[in-house]
Amino acid sequence: xxxxxxxxxxxxxxxxxxxxxxxxxxxxxxxxxxxxxxxxxxxxxxxxxxxxxxxxxxxxxxxxxxxxxxxxxxxxxxxxxxxxxxxxxxxx
Numbered sequence: 001x002x003x004x005x006x007x008x009x010x011x012x013x014x015x016x017x018x019x020x021x022x023x024x025x026x027x028x029x030x031x032x033x034x035x036x037x038x039x040x041x042x043x044x045x046x047x048x049x050x051x052x053x054x055x056x057x058x059x060x061x062x063x064x065x066x067x068x069x070x071x072x073x074x075x076x077x078x079x080x081x082x083x084x085x086x087x088x089x090x091x092x
Contacts, residue, residue, distance in 0.1 A: 040079035042086065050077035052091035 035051040042055075054071050061067040075091045082088075 035077075038077055040082055041076040042078050042082040045079050045081070048079040050079050051083065052076070053078045053083065053088040054091055056087040056089055058087050 035049060037047060038050050039046045040048050040050055052075050055074070055076055056072070057070050059065060059068040069087070071089050078086075078088065
C-alpha cells in the first residue's frame with residue numbers, strides 16, 4: 001500500500017512523541033516512588049523498571065468463608081506486568 005511521504009513523516013513524529021511521553025512517565029515514576037531498573041521480585045524478569053510494593057493476599061468470599069485480605073510488611077520490587085496482574089499496595 002502506497003503512503004505519501006508526508007503521512008510517513010507524521011506517523012514517525014507521532015511515534016517519537018509517544019516514546020518521549022512514555023519515557024517521561026517512567027522517569028516520574030522512578031523519581032517519585034523509589035523505582036528504578038532492576039529485577040522483578042515477583043516474576044524474576046531482569047532489566048525492567050520496577051517499583052517498590054507490598055504484596056497483598058486476597059481471599060474471596062465463599063459460602064463458608066468470609067472475605068479477607070492481608071498486606072505483607074516486606075517491600076518487594078515489581079515490574080509493570082506484575083503490578084497489573086496481582087494485588088498489591090504501593091510502598092511509601
